[in-house]
Amino acid sequence: MGIMEIVIAIVAFVSGGGLTWLLINKAWDARSRKIIREAEAEAEVIKKDKILQAKEKFLQLKAEHEKEINARTAKIIAAENKLKQKEAAFSQKMEEFQRKKKENDALRENLDQQLELVEKKSEDLERAHKRQVEQLEAISGMSAEEAKEMLIESLKAEAKTEAMSYINDIMDEARINANKEAKRIVLQTIQRTATETAIENSVTIFHIDSDEIKGRIIGREGRNIRALEAATGVEIIVDDTPEAIVLSGFDPMRREVARLALHQLVTDGRIHPARIEEVVNKVRKQVEEEMIENGKRTAIDLGIHGLHPELIKLIGKMKYRSSYGQNLLQHSRETANLCAIMASELGLNAKKAKRAGLLHDIGKVSDEDPELPHAILGMKLAEKYKEKPEICNAIGAHHDEIEMTSMISPIVQVCDAISGARPGARREVVEAYIKRLKDLETLALSYPGVLKTYAIQAGRELRVIVGSEKVSDHEADQLSADIARRIQSEMTYPGQVKITVIRETRAISYAK
CATH class of the missing domain: 3.30.300.30 (ANL, C-terminal domain)
Known part of the structure; x- marks a missing residue:
């Protein structure tokens, strides 16, 4: 191949490349213009869309703003109307007040005039009355005070004569019937009420299974038995009596606490001073709960309702108290039943009589003010816990410390005496000792x-x-x-x- 051919080939290649580049560049320019036109068209659409959205948002915000302004305007108008109404009402009240003030002033003026007139007439009447009294005194020859006293004495004498005659008739009739009727009621009441005549003792026997337990109860050098006596206040006698320990004390409640504590200690087997104190405190709480339960049961058995919780507790405490050897709760129950029967026979309120009979000795179990007689203390407790006046009086008067003011009082007094007078019911030596x-x-x-x-x-x-x-x-x-x-x-x-x-x-x- 010659040089000419190579040159021709190079020229042809360059020419073809240039032509190709021109063609490609022309095609690219046309495409770019097309893309630009499309982009401009799309941008125009987006612009119009955004302008439309902005206008809608503006209209929406404008509407909300106008709505809020309208609401505030409405509130302001309502507040102004309310204020105007209050001003009108206030003005009306002020007018009414001024009018009433004028009327009151006129009325006060009128009243003052009438009072002056009344005072003047009163003075005239007093002077006229004085003149008449003076004239009567001059005619009769005695003063007004003397005449008044004479009239009163005359009426007194006449009333006294008639009253004495009436009283004598009643007394004669009462003497004929009273003894007979009283004996009938008392005998019938006693016959209809039966009760036990058990005497309270000052000792309790605690039975044990074997004499070995006695040594454990005594403890080393007598520590356990001393702790028991100090915690319960009961003398514990451990002697040769087989399978028995004697608990001696004048207070039945203490003896019961000691008995239950000993029972728990012997059953549990742990007997030492700390355990003894723990058990005694626990048993004492149990006995207090049992007192409340006994009080509730007694009230239910007798059909007495509405008692204060403290009175119920005192009634339960009676179980652990004796009166001249007679169990106080048994005595109070018997007195309550006797009072109900006797009140029924006399046509009185049996429920009130029964209530007063049950509560008549609550002063004996109270720890408040021991210097007061138990009847007065019981009356004060009943008053404190809102019992009725006739019941309080019956409690306070059943030993004649205060005057009887109701018919229930003598009934409670009589039934208390009947309950205590039964043969074997009481023993005064025990009471004096306690x-x-x-x-x-x-x-x-x-x-x-x-x-x-x-x-x-x-x-x-x-x-x-x-x-x-x-x-x-x-x-x-x-x-x-x-x-x-x-x-x-x-x-x-x-x-x-x-x-x-x-x-x-x-x-x-x-x-x-």
């Missing part, structure tokens, strides 16, 4: 720092438990001597009384 022991405990309890007092060994020993933080060892010695001197000077007792003051310090901590 009163002496209670007086011993109360005397020692009156000293500051004393927590508990227990009279044991038939009143020959008085145990006084004091707070260690309130009474020192030296003060404990002084307290024992003071109590002994007071008992010696104020009380009557056989033999001698031993006063033991117990002061114990305990340090208690808890590991958590």
Whole structure:
């Protein structure tokens, strides 16, 4: 191949490439213009769409704004109308007030004039009355006071004569019928009520399965039995009596606490001072709950409703109290039944009589104000717990401490006497003994720092438990001597009384 051919080939190649580039460039320009036209058209559409959306949004916001402005305008108009109404009402009330004020002023003026007229007429009448009295005194020859006294004396004498005649007739009739009727009612009442005549004792027998338990109850060097006596206030006698331990104490409630505590300790098997105190406290709470249950059961049995919870508790406490050896709850139930029967026979309210009969001795079981007679204390308790006046009076008057004001009062007094007068129902020696022991405990309890007092060994020993933080060892010695001197000077007792003051310090901590 020659050079010419190569040159021709190169020229042809260059020419073809240039032509191709021109063709491609021309085609690309046409496509670019087309894309630009399409883009401009699409942009125009989008622009119109956005302008349309903006206009719609503007119209919407404008409508909402106008709506809000209208609402506010409406509220302002309503508030203005309300204010105008209040102003109109206030103006009307002010006019009414001014009008009434004028009327009141006119009325007051009129009343003042009438009062002046009345006072003037009263003075005229008084002067005329005085002139008439003076004329009558001059005619009769005696003063107005003398004439008044003469008339009163005359009427008094006449009324007294008629009253005495009427009273004599009634008394004659009453004498004929009263004794016969009273005997019939009392006998019928007694015959319709039956009751037990059991006498309260001052000891309780605790039975055990074997005599081996006695040693465990006594404990090493007597620690357990001393802890039991200190916790319960009951003397525990462990002697040669087979399979039995004697619990001695004048208070039946304490003996019951000691008996139940011993039963739990023996059943459980753990007997030591700390356990004894824990069981005694637990049993004491159980006995208090049982008192409430006994009170509720008694009220239900007798059909008495609406008693205050504190009165129910006091009624339940009667189970653990005796009156001259007679169980106080049994005596009160019997008195209540007797009162109901007697009130029915006399045509009175049997329910009220029964209620008063049940409550007549609640003062004996209350710890409040022991200096008061039990009838007065019971009346105050009944008043405190909203009992009716006639029931309160019957409670307070059943030993004649206050005057009887209702027919229920003598019925309660009579039925109380009937219940206590049954053969074998009471034993005054026991009551005197119990009163002496209670007086011993109360005397020692009156000293500051004393927590508990227990009279044991038939009143020959008085145990006084004091707070260690309130009474020192030296003060404990002084307290024992003071109590002994007071008992010696104020009380009557056989033999001698031993006063033991117990002061114990305990340090208690808890590991958590």
